[in-house]
Amino acid sequence: MSQSIEPSARRTQPTVLKFGGTSVADADALQRLARLVRRAYQSTRTVVIVSALAGVTDALLTAVDAAATGTGDPKRPRPELDALIERHQAIATRLARPQGAAGLGIALARARAEIAELLNAIAREPERRPALRDEIAAYGERLSAALVTAVLGAADLPARYVDARRCLLTDAAHGRATPLFPQTEEHTRAELAPLLDGELIPVLGGYIGATPQGVTTTLGRGGSDYSAALVGAALGAREIQIWTDVNGVLTADPRVVADARTIPALSYAEAAELAYFGAKVLHPRTLQPATDHGIPVRICNSRAPGEPGTLVTAQGVGRVGTVTAIAHKSGITVLQITSTRMLGAYGFLRGLFEVFERHRTVVDVVTTSEVSVSLTVDDAASLPQIIAELRPLGLVAIESDRAIVCVVGEGLRTTPGIAARVFATISDINVSLISQGASRVNLTFVVDNARAREVVQRLHAALFALEPADLDTAAAAGERMP
Ligand code: ASP
Ligand code: MG
Numbered sequence: 001m002s003q004s005i006e007p008s009a010r011r012t013q014p015t016v017l018k019f020g021g022t023s024v025a026d027a028d029a030l031q032r033l034a035r036l037v038r039r040a041y042q043s044t045r046t047v048v049i050v051s052a053l054a055g056v057t058d059a060l061l062t063a064v065d066a067a068a069t070g071t072g073d074p075k076r077p078r079p080e081l082d083a084l085i086e087r088h089q090a091i092a093t094r095l096a097r098p099q100g101a102a103g104l105g106i107a108l109a110r111a112r113a114e115i116a117e118l119l120n121a122i123a124r125e126p127e128r129r130p131a132l133r134d135e136i137a138a139y140g141e142r143l144s145a146a147l148v149t150a151v152l153g154a155a156d157l158p159a160r161y162v163d164a165r166r167c168l169l170t171d172a173a174h175g176r177a178t179p180l181f182p183q184t185e186e187h188t189r190a191e192l193a194p195l196l197d198g199e200l201i202p203v204l205g206g207y208i209g210a211t212p213q214g215v216t217t218t219l220g221r222g223g224s225d226y227s228a229a230l231v232g233a234a235l236g237a238r239e240i241q242i243w244t245d246v247n248g249v250l251t252a253d254p255r256v257v258a259d260a261r262t263i264p265a266l267s268y269a270e271a272a273e274l275a276y277f278g279a280k281v282l283h284p285r286t287l288q289p290a291t292d293h294g295i296p297v298r299i300c301n302s303r304a305p306g307e308p309g310t311l312v313t314a315q316g317v318g319r320v321g322t323v324t325a326i327a328h329k330s331g332i333t334v335l336q337i338t339s340t341r342m343l344g345a346y347g348f349l350r351g352l353f354e355v356f357e358r359h360r361t362v363v364d365v366v367t368t369s370e371v372s373v374s375l376t377v378d379d380a381a382s383l384p385q386i387i388a389e390l391r392p393l394g395l396v397a398i399e400s401d402r403a404i405v406c407v408v409g410e411g412l413r414t415t416p417g418i419a420a421r422v423f424a425t426i427s428d429i430n431v432s433l434i435s436q437g438a439s440r441v442n443l444t445f446v447v448d449n450a451r452a453r454e455v456v457q458r459l460h461a462a463l464f465a466l467e468p469a470d471l472d473t474a475a476a477a478g479e480r481m482p
Contacts, residue, residue, distance in 0.1 A: 013238040014045035014196055018206060018228035021054035022245040023302040024144055026087075027094045032302055033148065034155040036243065037201065041157060044238065045196045047231060048159070048203045050148050051224040052140025056084050057207075060140055063115075064133050067122040078119075085112060088147045100150035107146050111139050130174035134208075135216045138165070141205025141224070149203045159201045167191050168209030168230060170217045177209055177217035179230055184209075188234035196235075204231065225283035229297070233289035240295055242282065243302040248310030249274060249281050252326045256453050257460045263324055264308060267316030270324050270408050271297070273442045276364075277327035277406040287312070316410050323418060323463045324409040328456050330449050332364070332402045333380050334433065335387075338372040339394025348393070349373070355389045365404060365444055367433045374433050376404060376446060403452035407443045407459065412436075418463075419443055425462040426455050 017040055023029055040046045051057075059081040066078075089108055092101040118136050122129055145161055152159035167188040170177035195202045206224025209217045219226050225242055232240040249271070252260040266274070268291040275284040281299055290297050290312070300309035316324070342348045352373060356363050359382035366375045372394075377383070380400075390396045412418050422443060423431065433446040447455050 010041075010199070011044040011238065012196075014047050014235050015040050016047045016049060016228050016232040016235070016237045016240045017243060018049040018224060018241065019051065019148075019243045019302065020224065020245070021051040021056070023243045024050050024052075024148060025054040027091045029302065030091060030095055030148065030151045032305070033243075034152055034157065036302065036305060037152060037157055037159075038155065040241075041201060045199075046201050047192065047196070047235065047237070048148065048152070048201060049164075049206045049224060049228040049231060050141065050144045050203065051206055052144050053084065053087060053147075056081075056140040056144070057137060057221070059084050060115075060137050061133070063119060064122055064129075064136055067119040068126075068129060070123065081115075082112075085143070088143050092147055092150055095154055096147075096150035097154045100153055104146055104150050108143065111143055115139055131215055134174045134177075134218045137218050138205070138208040138216045141207050145203050145205040152201065152203065157201055158199065159203050160195055162191055162195070162202045162204045164204040164206070164208050164227065165210035165214075165216055167204065167234075168219075168227060169212055170209040170219070172211045172215065172217065174217055176220040177211075179209065179219070180212070183212065184230055185234040188231055192231070192235060219285075220283075222283040223285075225286040226289075229286045229289040229295075232295050233293045236293065237295050239298055240290060241298045241300060242286075243300055244281060245301060245303060246281065247301045247304060247307045248299045249325065251324070251464055252456055252460045253328065256328075256456050257326075260460065261464075262308070263310050265315075265317040266310055266312045266324060267410050267441070268312060268314060269441045270316055270410060271312045273406065273408045273437065274325055274327050277329055277404065277408075277442075277444075281310075282312075322409060322411040323407055324411070325407075326456055326459050326463070327406045327408060328403055328452055329364075329378065329406075330403040330452050332376045332378060332404050332446065332449075333383065334374060334376050334399040334402050334446055335390070336372060336374045336397040336399070337390055337394045338397070340371055341394065342371050342373075352390065352393055355386055355393075358389070359386050361386060365433055365435050365446065367435050376402070376433065401449040402446050403449045403455075404444060404446055405452065405455055405459070407463070408441055410441055412443055413440045421462065422459060425458055429455060 019033055063078045063081050085108055092104045115136055118132055122132050149159045149161040169180045169183040169187055192202050206227035207218055228240050248262045250260040251263055254260045268287050272287050275282045297312040298309055301307050361377055361379055361382050364376045387396055407422055429447055429451055431445045431447055435444045
């Protein structure tokens, strides 16, 4: 049991364990969580960061939208949200001590009343909506952290609830706040160091923060990973563990490539490329604090903790001549702007990109020639207005139903031959907008949506051919040879 461990035997540099929504979704998940926290705490100081229970953030934000637009059934408001709040109680009744369950019951009743009050305010005060929306969204992580604290306590682990809003200080950009780094570091240390010195296990909700004035903010959807990285960086953690429901980062989307496999090790640069290109395992901003402080990030499966998962470090294991992963993103639109005014002129590109900025539309891949610019956008919501504003700059052509394919690997830095292999493998397929990012660990290009699956499958087969050692293992396991 945890108490039998001498304080001196536990490493002082903490490990941060972050559990996503499905890893806290029900009683079984929380039992697994308690086992994982116990295992970590046996050897190292431990900090726990949790997401809201799966579905809760969606339900809270749906309630906000309904209140803002005046839709929904007024007699039976928010049944889905009520059921999810009730689920916290049901889990506590099963797993927490009676006192812990009763304490949580009080917190839940208070939360229900406060959320109802805040939803009324949403309807009445449109100008306060962005702030109220964050205030309401934050209940998901606050309640999840309170529940997890009670469950860990019942498992004889010395857990302490910490209000993450006292640690993560941010600007006031509601819904996508940016952390104030020095303040966050200072407050996180001040709040957590005394608990860690006392051999306690702090439990914080991810995703949420507050302005220096104490107004609640959120870091953007999926932001709990980012919280874990910020806390890890502030504490100089030895490792940040992201516990999710898949076996780490895979060599390709397993829905497209049946034999996609877990990548044992990635470099920060590779992981950052993959995070942007739709590998939804890690929130894209997560890697910055870890990279800055050189903290390893491990991505593991809470349902299969025996699996090795993926370890992200500065070096990765990219070997010369090898590729690490193939990512892709479908449903992309390509815009081509052609204008002789570009020739030898400056200021043209600025004017062009300002159009996208005005419409808050992210541009992913860009290639240019002397007289044309091609770029891809994922979010086509503002496209009609964007095109109208681009017309004065030149001829605009639109290609919809495209896909981005991105071959990632540290090996690309040093091996020009990989590009030749990639394009030789798909030489019968039309490829456009070829670009090699400045990080030089990706080779990105655009193909027809309809052929994206085939492209990824063929590239995976060609670039991830099993090596002789793997073949021996596969043969020993009686698997079909490729
Ligand atoms: N609960 C938040 C969301 O669903 C944050 C997170 O899970 O990381 O986006
Ligand atoms: Mg997530």
